Amino acid sequence: MLLSMSRAFEDFPVGTRLVSSSWTVTAEEIIDFARKFDPQSFHLDAKSAEKTLLGGLTASGWHTGALSMRLFVDAMNVPGGMIGLGVDELKWPNAVRPGDELRVETEILSARRSKSRPGYGIIRIHNVTKNQRGEVVQSFMANAMLPVRGS
Amino acid sequence: MLLSMSRAFEDFPVGTRLVSSSWTVTAEEIIDFARKFDPQSFHLDAKSAEKTLLGGLTASGWHTGALSMRLFVDAMNVPGGMIGLGVDELKWPNAVRPGDELRVETEILSARRSKSRPGYGIIRIHNVTKNQRGEVVQSFMANAMLPVRGS
Numbered sequence: 463m464l465l466s467m468s469r470a471f472e473d474f475p476v477g478t479r480l481v482s483s484s485w486t487v488t489a490e491e492i493i494d495f496a497r498k499f500d501p502q503s504f505h506l507d508a509k510s511a512e513k514t515l516l517g518g519l520t521a522s523g524w525h526t527g528a529l530s531m532r533l534f535v536d537a538m539n540v541p542g543g544m545i546g547l548g549v550d551e552l553k554w555p556n557a558v559r560p561g562d563e564l565r566v567e568t569e570i571l572s573a574r575r576s577k578s579r580p581g582y583g584i585i586r587i588h589n590v591t592k593n594q595r596g597e598v599v600q601s602f603m604a605n606a607m608l609p610v611r612g613s
Numbered sequence: 614m615l616l617s618m619s620r621a622f623e624d625f626p627v628g629t630r631l632v633s634s635s636w637t638v639t640a641e642e643i644i645d646f647a648r649k650f651d652p653q654s655f656h657l658d659a660k661s662a663e664k665t666l667l668g669g670l671t672a673s674g675w676h677t678g679a680l681s682m683r684l685f686v687d688a689m690n691v692p693g694g695m696i697g698l699g700v701d702e703l704k705w706p707n708a709v710r711p712g713d714e715l716r717v718e719t720e721i722l723s724a725r726r727s728k729s730r731p732g733y734g735i736i737r738i739h740n741v742t743k744n745q746r747g748e749v750v751q752s753f754m755a756n757a758m759l760p761v762r763g764s
Contacts (some may be wrong), residue, residue: 500682548703
C-alpha cells in the first residue's frame with residue numbers, strides 16, 4: 463500500500479492539475495531571507511519599505527520562488543526526486559506581504575519519456591502561486607525530469 | 614564623496630559588465646536551504662544523494678538563484694533598490710556542490726527610462742553564475758526597475 467502512494471512520472475499525464483497546501487508568510491521570515499540573499503530596503507525593514515515604490519515590506523521574488531518550490535515538492539510527492547531543467551517566463555505580478563497565505567497551482571503541460579535517460583520522464587509544468595485573495599504573486603513554466611516507476 | 618558612490622539607473626548603460634565578489638558554498642547551507650525550501654534527497658543528504666542521478670549532494674536551483682541574487686545585489690550597489698520584473702531562460706547547466714566558489718557575471722543588455730514611472734529606469738540584464746572552474750551553474754535574462762539619480 464505504501465509503495466502505491468509513491469508517485470513517479472506515470473502519475474502526471476498531460477492535463478493533471480494539483481493544488482498545494484498553504485503557507486502563511488511572516489515578516490520575520492521575509493527579513494531573514496532578505497538578510498541572507500536579497501538585502502534591499504523593501505525586503506529588510508517595514509519602516510523604510512514604506513517610502514519605496516512597493517509601499518511596505520515585501521518578500522524577495524527569490525523567496526517567493528523558494529517557498530513555492532517547497533509547496534510544489536510537497537504536493538508532487540515524488541520520492542525519487544525531480545530535477546529542474548530550466549524555467550521560463552518567471553514573473554511576480556503582485557507583491558508578497560507579511561500575513562499572505564500562499565498556495566501553488568500546478569498544471570502538467572506535457573509529459574514524455576527521456577530519450578537519453580531511459581529510466582526517466584520529462585514533464586513541462588505551469589506553476590502559479592496565489593495569495594489568499596486569489597491574486598497571482600508568481601507564475602512560470604518549467605521542465606523537470608523525474609523517474610519512471612520502479613526505475 | 615559618499616553620494617557619488619551611490620549607484621542609480623544612469624550608471625548602467627548598455628554594455629556595462631560587472632563581476633561580483635565570490636561565495637563559497639558549504640554542505641551545511643545546501644542542506645539548511647533544502648530542509649526549508651526543497652526537501653529532495655540530492656539536496657538533503659550526501660549519502661543518499663550519491664545514489665541519485667546527480668551523484669552527490671547538490672544545491673537546489675532556487676538556492677543557486679538566491680545566492681546569485683545576493684552576489685548581484687552587492688555588485689550593483691544601488692541603495693534605491695532594484696525591483697525584479699521578470700526572469701527568462703533560467704537554466705542550471707551544471708550542479709553546485711559543496712566547496713564550489715560562485716561568482717556572478719552581469720551584462721546590461723538594454724537600458725531605458727520608464728514611461729509610466731518617470732523617476733525610474735528599466736534595465737535588461739544577462740546574469741551568469743560560474744564556479745571556480747569557470748563552468749556555468751546558472752544563467753538567465755531579467756528585467757529590473759531602478760531609480761534614476763536623485764529621484
